Amino acid sequence: MFREQTNIAPFLARLTRRSRLTDDERRAILQLPAHAAQIQANVDFVSPDQTIDHACIVVAGLVARFGQTASGERQITALHLPGEAPDLHSVVQPKARSAFQALTTATILRVPHTALRAVAARYPAVAEAFWRDCMSDAAITSQWVVNVGRRDARTRTAHLFCEMAVRYDAVRDTGEVMFDFPVTQLHLADATGLTAVHVNRTLRALRDEKLLVFSGKRARIPDWDGLAARGEFDAEYLQMNVSRDEPMRITEALG
Amino acid sequence: MFREQTNIAPFLARLTRRSRLTDDERRAILQLPAHAAQIQANVDFVSPDQTIDHACIVVAGLVARFGQTASGERQITALHLPGEAPDLHSVVQPKARSAFQALTTATILRVPHTALRAVAARYPAVAEAFWRDCMSDAAITSQWVVNVGRRDARTRTAHLFCEMAVRYDAVRDTGEVMFDFPVTQLHLADATGLTAVHVNRTLRALRDEKLLVFSGKRARIPDWDGLAARGEFDAEYLQMNVSRDEPMRITEALG
DNA sequence: CGCGACGTTGAGTTCGGTCAATCAGCGTGG
DNA sequence: CCACGCTGATTGACCGAACTCAACGTCGCG
Numbered sequence: 001m002f003r004e005q006t007n008i009a010p011f012l013a014r015l016t017r018r019s020r021l022t023d024d025e026r027r028a029i030l031q032l033p034a035h036a037a038q039i040q041a042n043v044d045f046v047s048p049d050q051t052i053d054h055a056c057i058v059v060a061g062l063v064a065r066f067g068q069t070a071s072g073e074r075q076i077t078a079l080h081l082p083g084e085a086p087d088l089h090s091v092v093q094p095k096a097r098s099a100f101q102a103l104t105t106a107t108i109l110r111v112p113h114t115a116l117r118a119v120a121a122r123y124p125a126v127a128e129a130f131w132r133d134c135m136s137d138a139a140i141t142s143q144w145v146v147n148v149g150r151r152d153a154r155t156r157t158a159h160l161f162c163e164m165a166v167r168y169d170a171v172r173d174t175g176e177v178m179f180d181f182p183v184t185q186l187h188l189a190d191a192t193g194l195t196a197v198h199v200n201r202t203l204r205a206l207r208d209e210k211l212l213v214f215s216g217k218r219a220r221i222p223d224w225d226g227l228a229a230r231g232e233f234d235a236e237y238l239q240m241n242v243s244r245d246e247p248m249r250i251t252e253a254l255g
Numbered sequence: 256m257f258r259e260q261t262n263i264a265p266f267l268a269r270l271t272r273r274s275r276l277t278d279d280e281r282r283a284i285l286q287l288p289a290h291a292a293q294i295q296a297n298v299d300f301v302s303p304d305q306t307i308d309h310a311c312i313v314v315a316g317l318v319a320r321f322g323q324t325a326s327g328e329r330q331i332t333a334l335h336l337p338g339e340a341p342d343l344h345s346v347v348q349p350k351a352r353s354a355f356q357a358l359t360t361a362t363i364l365r366v367p368h369t370a371l372r373a374v375a376a377r378y379p380a381v382a383e384a385f386w387r388d389c390m391s392d393a394a395i396t397s398q399w400v401v402n403v404g405r406r407d408a409r410t411r412t413a414h415l416f417c418e419m420a421v422r423y424d425a426v427r428d429t430g431e432v433m434f435d436f437p438v439t440q441l442h443l444a445d446a447t448g449l450t451a452v453h454v455n456r457t458l459r460a461l462r463d464e465k466l467l468v469f470s471g472k473r474a475r476i477p478d479w480d481g482l483a484a485r486g487e488f489d490a491e492y493l494q495m496n497v498s499r500d501e502p503m504r505i506t507e508a509l510g
Numbered sequence: 511c512g513c514g515a516c517g518t519t520g521a522g523t524t525c526g527g528t529c530a531a532t533c534a535g536c537g538t539g540g
Numbered sequence: 541c542c543a544c545g546c547t548g549a550t551t552g553a554c555c556g557a558a559c560t561c562a563a564c565g566t567c568g569c570g
Contacts, residue, residue, distance in 0.1 A: 049491070067401030069410075070487040075401040091505075092387040097394050097492045117505045124379055127505060131386040132347040138393040139352050141400060146322030146330040148404040149448030153526070155324075184548060193404030198526055200550060232325040236304070237352045250346075250372045250382060408558070439516065453558055455518060511570100518565070525559085533550070540543085 007109055008032060010083030011057045017241060018136060019129035020249060028119050029126065034109040039063075039102040046087060046100040053094065054110045057085045061106025062182050066099045066190070076191040078141060081167060089134050091116050104182045128250045139237050148193040151232065153202045156192050158231030161212055161219055166235045177221040181214070206230070262364055263287060265338030266312045272496060273391060274384035275504060283374050284381065289364040294318075294357040301342060301355040308349065309365045312340045316361025317437050321354045321445070331446040333396060336422060344389050346371050359437040383505045394492050403448040406487065408457045411447050413486030416467055416474055421490045432476040436469070461485070 012029050015021065021029075036059065039045050046052060063086050065078040077098065080086040086100055091113055102108075120127035140163070147159050161181075165171050170179035185203070189196040206212040211227045213220040221227050228234075267284050270276065276284075291314065294300050301307060311318075318341050320333040332353065335341040341355055346368055357363075375382035395418070402414050416436075420426050425434035440458070444451040461467040466482045468475040476482050483489075 065397070067397065067405075069401065069405050073405045075404045077397045077400040089390045089393065092383060093390050093394075093494075095494075097494075098397060120383075120505045121379065121507075124376060124382065127379065127382055127386070128347060128375075131382070131389070134386070134393065135344045135348050135389060138344065138389065138396060139348075141393060141396045142320070142322065142332045142353060144400050145332040145396060145403060146324065148400060149330045150322075150324050150328045185550095186548075195527055196548085197528080197550085201526090204550085239348075239350075239352075250375045252376075440518095441516080450559060451517085452519090452560080456558090459518085513570090514568095516565100516567080519563085521561090523558105523560075525557095526555105527557090528555070529553090531551085533548100535548085536546085538544085538546105540541105 007036065007059050008034060008057065010059075011085060014083045015129045015133055018239060019125070019132050021125060021129060025123045025126050025129075028123055032111050032115050032119065034111045037108055037110055039106045039108055041102050041104050041106075044099045044101055045108075046096050048096055048099055050096045051094050052087070052090055052096055053114075054112045055085055055088050055090050055116060056100075057109040057111065058082050059107040059109055062103045063106055063108070064101055064103055064187070064191075066101060068099070074190045075193060076187065077144065078137060079164070079191065084137075085133065088116075088130055091120070091130065103184075103187050125249050125251045136239060139239070143237050153192070153194055153198055154205055155231055156194070157188070157199065157202045158206060158211065158227050159233050160188070160192060160231075161214070161221065162228050162231045162233035162235075163238065165219070165221060165224075166238055166240065169240075171224060171235075174224050177219075177224045179219055180217060181219045182217045262291065262314050263289060263312065265314075266340060266364075269338045270384045270388055273494060274380070274387050276380060276384060280378045280381050280384075283378055287366050287374065288370050289366045292363055292365060294361045294363055296357050296359050296361075299354045299356055300363075301351050303351055303354055305351045306349050307342070307345055307351055308369075309367045310340055310343050310345050310371060311355075312364040312366060313337050314362040314364055317358045318361055318363070319356055319358055319442070319446075321356060323354070329445045330448060331442070332399065333392060334419070334446065339392075340388065343371075343385055346375070346385065358439075358442050380504050391494060394494070398492050408447070408449055408453055409460055410486055411449070412443070412454065412457045413461060413466065413482050414488050415443070415447060415486075416469070416476065417483050417486045417488035417490075418493065420474070420476060420479075421493055421495060424495075426479060426490075429479050432474075432479050434474055435472060436474045437472045 008030055012026060058080050060082055063080040064076045065086060067075045067077050078086070087096065090096065094113065120130060147156050151159065164181055165177050165179055168179040170177050185199045186196045189199045192199065194202070203214050210222055211230055263285050267281060313335050315337055318335040319331045320341060322330045322332050333341070342351065345351065349368065375385060402411050406414065419436055420432050420434055423434040425432050440454045441451045444454045447454065449457070458469050465477055466485055
């Protein structure tokens with residue numbers, strides 16, 4: 001039980017980045033029942049149209065949400081790193097509408113909907129934090145529409161790497177940035193709406209521009225400002241730190 | 256006041272399509288304070304980075320959420336028709352991250368966040384309905400990533416028209432489908448990630464295939480099944496009717 | 511009647527896709 | 541230890557869907 005609590009901690013940390021929670025509320029989240037599970041790479045662990053009774057939290061590895069066309073081409077619509085809950089929305093929408101896969105062997109925590117609903121019902125501020133968390137993901141998805149719809153391959157790829165760098169919390173200053181990013185070029189293609197071949201060429205072009213080196217599942221960004229400019233990247237939409245903003249607790253609306 | 260209640264009714268109807276609400280809860284929503292406003296076409300009525308203190312509900316017209324690239328190209332990331340609340344998420348995220356514009360002269364209702372939060376705090380089931388409503392929009396955005404990222408121009412356009420037909424509630428049987436869709440070809444380009452010129456050619460191609468006639472801001476789909484097949488369209492993700500599903504009231508989780 | 515917004519069409523270009531071959535790394539079994 | 545086979549990365553040659561540029565048509569409206 002204690003081990004499970006420490007596993008939930010990153011998820012709680014993520015929530016409290018954007019929502020204020022009392023000690024009781026935090027405790028309630030840490031005490032959520034959870035079953036750890038190892039997930040094999042490239043195998044659906046949630047399938048579309050499946051009705052599920054639990055949400056999951058990524059503990060280790062990288063999880064992706066997939067869409068598919070009739071001809072079988074795939075499109076990643078979201079990436080989820082440790083601490084995130086890819087299908088938290090299933091609490092209010094148990095019927096899955098897209099597939100989830102781990103891109104590498106991953107560890108997840110399965111948390112029953114019943115438990116999540118109980119906490120949300122007992123602590124409205126937690127329900128609010130869940131809602132807000134889902135909306136953060138939605139803001140990212142919105143940006144992906146813009147990225148995939150309107151930017152050329154290099155800008156698009158640069159933007160993706162910038163987003164991941166910030167989400168992996170790898171951007172400390174404006175100098176060199178490095179982070180592990182365990183994806184293949186095929187995964188990058190599925191995320192950017194390009195083909196694997198063109199991703200390869202695009203990566204090489206960005207390397208030639210001395211903006212990004214991606215090799216051995218590790219990304220190195222020699223010049224953060226340069227890549228951010230190349231990718232038209234503005235981290236604002238990721239709202240990595242809004243805790244200093246006003247409380248925004250619905251609970252306090254009653255006065 | 257009475258007039259305002261009737262204007263909120265379509266929004267309530269939308270909520271109750273997917274969430275169960277008691278009479279009290281419905282009444283509370285209908286009694287939300289709201290100011291009607293006329294919105295001019297093609298002018299931002301919400302700008303990015305603006306912190307807002309109210310959400311809006313579309314009463315008449317068509318509202319779009321826009322993203323933009325550095326070079327000024329625009330991408331529509333969501334379309335909202337009457338009864339929908341384009342920025343309901345602002346209740347938990349007052350800082351806007353994209354622009355909103357009406358595509359035609361539109362009427363909206365502005366509802367103060369304070370009032371929305373008060374209702375959500377007093378009736379947790381309403382908070383839940385709001386959350387679920389936002390997640391429905393998110394499911395659509397997810398599909399748009401797939402559409403824009405992986406489908407060719409014709410399939411993409413066909414898919415968009417199918418989605419709009421269903422959301423306008425124009426699909427009754429599998430025969431001919433007609434609905435008003437007040438957008439220009441430039442708007443369609445911004446929604447599909449194509450150029451206006453290519454949208455024009457794509458529309459003509461679909462007309463030649465006898466699948467879609469779009470003229471005078473009115474869409475006619477002679478053969479619904481045909482267009483749906485052409486657009487790889489499956490309405491499931493729109494979840495237009497899930498009320499018969501289990502209650503899913505977080506409130507009931509306490510037992 | 512003339513202006514502006516929108517729609518339509520043609521000609522030429524280009525970015526990214528397709529097809530196909532080769533290479534590199536790595537785990538497995540002989 | 542090495543051959544084999546698999547997955548992923550890389551490269552070249554060619555192709556085509558969608559973009560660009562530019563002109564012209566059409567419609568509504570002041």
